[in-house]
Amino acid sequence: MSTTFIEGSIAVAKTVGVCRPQVISAYPITPQTHIVEHLSELVANGELKCEYVNVESEHSAASVVLGASATGARTYTATTSQGFLLMIEVLFNIAGMRLPIVMTCVNRAVSAPINIWNDQQDSLTARDSGWIQLYAEDNQEASDMHLQAFKIAENKDIMLPVMVCMDGFILTHSFDPIELITQEQADKFLSPFTPQYYLTPKNPLSFGTMVGPDGYMETRYFIEKTMQVSLQVISDVAADFHNQFGRFQGGLIDTYKVEDASLVLVAMGSIIGTIKDIVDELRAKGQKIGVLKVRSYRPFPKDEIYKALSHVREIAVVEKAVSLGYGGILANEIKSVFYGKPKTPKINGYILGLGGRDITIDTIHQVIKDSVNVLSEEKFIGLNEALIKR
Amino acid sequence: MATTTLTAPTEHACGPLLAAGHTACTGCGEALAAKLVLGAAGSNIIVTSATGCLEVFTTRFPQSSWEVPFIHSLFENSAAVASGIEAALKALGRQNEAKVIAQGGDGGTADIGLQALSGMLERGHDILYVCYDNEAYMNTGVQRSGLTPFDCMTTTSPYGEYSWGNKHNKKDMPGIAAAHGIPYVATASVAFPKDIENKVKKALTITGPKYLQIHSPCPLGWRSNPQLTIKVAKLAVETGLYPIFEIENGKVTKVRKVKTPKTPVEEYLKIQGRFAHLFKSAEAKEEIQKIQEIADRNIEKYGLA
Structure with missing residues (x-):
């Protein structure tokens, strides 16, 4: 296997690219920018066939992938810090609707005082949102984790969003020799997204309905139960990855x-x-x-x-x-x-x-x-x- | 696997696309408007709704009135969710499968959802956005919104010794939509159902972002007789307080004329409790005169006479 000396953000963007996302939404915030910039280049160059939506806020970034995922598309977005906090309302909504969106949370401190540098306060603030949260140790793992994330999220027994957390600047802006995942390898590892339920006139369903005291609690119960099931799935996917790529950076720990x-x-x-x-x-x-x-x-x-x-x-x-x-x-x-x-x-x-x-x-x-x-x-x-x- | 999706009751499959049995109040203008929009659009659509009365009275678990694919996410993101749906249909090669209609009330559209709507309009998504304008936050108990008219009494703009009600003019939301350079902007009223249907049908033949704002009386919030919803709505149009027009590619192309001699605004105001304070004192006459001037300016601006 050959390695490429490459910036962490670019490695992540390339891995996301070979996961064949169909809709990407992006709103810029430091230090997340290099990831979404490179994805926009892949789309501009025709290397990635994808609807790339330049939104007007992180709230809409999350809402666009929400709508797209509910329509049956594989979706991706990325953010950090203040943008992440602006998204939080939508993040809970995404998990509640069981939409298997994958997002990178580049970890950065939150304001005030404003500070663009790394800590992990942002993603930990959404600890209870119903998203699976994975934390990467280095850029090889950050890159590989995205391919695993789609497989975990879209597992029929899971159907929960997955957040890949990577430290801002320390990982995103540092160069490392990385074994990049090829399109062929990604296709072998990750099947196309075929959701059981999606928005289509062929089978008109209602998503996001109002649920009162008679049913709300069960929706939380099911997510909690699924989280327990996902423990095994996260381990299995890491093992599958190890089998195919020969790299293992841990399963749950x-x-x-x-x-x-x-x-x-x-x-x-x-x-x-x-x-x-x-x-x-x-x-x-x-x-x-x-x-x-x-x-x-x-x-x-x-x-x-x-x-x-x-x-x-x-x-x-x-x-x-x-x-x-x-x-x-x-x-x-x-x-x-x-x-x-x-x-x-x-x-x-x-x-x-x-x-x-x-x-x-x-x-x-x-x-x-x-x-x-x-x-x-x-x-x-x-x-x-x-x-x-x- | 657990899921929060619901199937609409099939016994209504041949009936209206917004099925009966929902929990809207008697005389609800929004329910009527939504039914007309869906009927005109037909079944090959995907619709979104902002949080508000519409979502609440149509989707109480375990039932749904929607005979078309429907999604409600949050208060301020109906336009952004619709943008994602439209992008996904394109990405999946399913553009011909459905037209996308985003819906919201006046608060969800002109206040909290304005940024997401602006993004949707600016990016050129092929979506019809419908604002059901009942001129206040009705779902939360009649609080003032950016589309509440001048001097209107709401629970957060009450009449009192120092207040005539809402201090601000109604936001020119159709003008804001048109300023995005989109191909089609229109207003309509539940008083004219055929007009709503025609505008929805026309909008859906146009590619790109479309904005339709429908005046939809709320008897509860307006403190009007539920039997008079259509009459109230008609008077708003006839007085010039709710101008009905179409703006195509930035130009006003069609308006609904008002009768001559014009109907004084009192005719409209006096049948609604939300304006009752304007009929209690001699000094209130000046306030009514200010509202008459708003109507006159509309008549002038859009050439309604």
Whole structure:
């Protein structure tokens, strides 16, 4: 397999292109722009046969793919940060209508103060929307994840939208050697989209009807049930991908040197790469340390996480988002994994890298040092003391 | 697999495309207008609806009045959802399968949905957008919208010691639509059903974005007698307060003339509770005069006399 030295956004756009989306909607917002720009080039050059709709807002970007998906088209859009927040009303609507749209959420901080750099506050804010959320570690995974996303979303037993989350700038604007997926390979992996229900005069159905107290709850129940079914489908699709392409970046989770570890760091997204380097460094010095990547955040794979970490004495959750008023979002969910289990490890939560604050090797070392010394705390790491003391 | 889709009752398959049995109020102008639009368009259509009375009174689970494919998503995105449907039909090579009709009330069209509608009009989608204009947010309990007329009493523009009701003039929504350079803009009224049908049929022969705004009295919100819906609507047209016209490629091509001598606006206002405060005092006469001037300006602007 040959690799191409390519920007993350362009690799993602090329992969989306070979998934043969039939309708794409796009509204520009940094750092999502390179993805939709490249897709528009593919359409302009005739490499991708697709209706490319330049909308006037992210609300309409999501609404256009909603209408198109309900009509039976494979659809794609991408956004980030403020655009993502503007979409949220539609995102809930899409999931409620069981439309298998695939979207890239380029992860970026949210305003105020306005900040265009990376953290994961945007996508985590829509945690409860009914979208499957997958987080990519590097550009190879981000690229490959889009092909997997369509297969997961359009599975007849799932029919839920899938969001591929990738860190803004850190992934989208960095160049890496990537094994790109060819059209032939994509066609072999992903069948055409043939929905059971869609808008057509041949079978006039009503979508998005008003449901009162007599039926609303069941719609939420069915989505929750489907989320549980999707745990298996996400694993299966990752395994299928491994079989065809020889690449495996994890199913629901991925682990690195966790088996005999006493301390495990848990995280999502591009920070995993940095942590792996430190794991290698500290292992060389004899410290039993590993890292667990949460690849599927929704559905949340609590059984897999428990299985992987049940032997561990200490867990340090590092995350680039915060539930203001209750600390780390992922940290609290990792804690809940151990509720009612016979042994609970020490679990510390660390919030870092907000608004693009650098996460260096030293930042992670600080986390590890702190985690060894304290019991069950949540902290901001890497704060600028000069600003705080003013 | 679980699904939220519903099938329309088949026993009405040969009847109106908006089946009877929905829960609209007695004398509802919007229900009448929607039935006329669908009847004129025929069954080879896909329709969207903004959130509002229309969606509420036609789709109460587990029933649906729609004998045509129907989708309701949100309040402000009827035009954007329709844009996606139209794009999908093109992408799937199914353009000949159905015409796309987007629907919304006055709030969903001229206020919260204006941006999405502007996008749809500017991008040139082959869609007929129909605004059922009942001049306030009726579904939420008669609050003022951008299409509420001047001095009209609503629950958020009440009459009081310091207020004659709605302080602002009705937004020129057809003018805004026409400013997008689209091929067809028209207004209509439920008082003239044939005219609605003709305009829908004509619009659907034109490729590109079309905008049709239909004056649809709401007896509940207008506090008018439900038996008088057609009469009220007719008086709005005859006084010049609701001008009926067609704008093709930017030019007014056809209008419905008003009778001479002209019908004073009092005739229209006095049969509606929403204007009752204008008949309670001597100083209210000045307000009625302001409304007469609005009608006169319409008659002048569109050459209705």
